[in-house]
Amino acid sequence: MTAATYTLYRELVLKHAKNPHNRRQSDPVTHSAERFNPVCGDHLSVYLGIDNDVIVDAGFDGQGCAISVASASMLTDAIRGRTVTDAQALAAKLERLLGGELFGDELGELGALSAVQAYPSRIQCATLAWHALKTATEPLTQHA
Secondary structure, X not given: OOHHHHHHHHHHHXXXXXXXXXXXXXXXXXXXXXXXXXXXXXEEEEEEEEEOXXXXXXXXXXXXXXXXXXXXXXXXXXXXXXXXXXXXXXXHHHHHHHOOOOOHXXXXXXXXXXXXXXXXHHHXXXXXXHHHXXXXXXXXXXXX
C-alpha cells in the first residue's frame, strides 16, 4: 500500500468514525444481534430490516473505538439493498481482506479498512459489526 493510499484510507475511516452513517435502529427491525469485544470494551448492536431475503434497511448502535464505529457505519452503507447471502459473502471478503488475502481495491470503500492489517490487535474492532451481521442473518441461511 502506498503512503498516499494509506492516507486516503485513514481519512475515510476517520470520516465514518466522526460522522457515522445509520447510527440508529433500522425501520423495521426484523433481525438484530449484538457483539461485545472484551479486549477493548467495544459493544455494538446491528439492526436489519429484511424483506424477501433483501436487506432493505440497516443501522447500528453502541459504543466503540473509531475503527469499530467506522466499520459499522461502512457496513450499514454496504449491505443495504443486498441479499442476505451477498451480505454474508461481503463479510467473508472483509475478513479475508483483514487477513491479507485480498487487496483493498477489491472491496471499494470497504478497502479502507485494510489499513487495520498493520495493527493485528485492532482487527477484532474492525470485524465486530460484521460478526453481528453474521449472527443476525445466520438463521436465514441455515435452512437454505
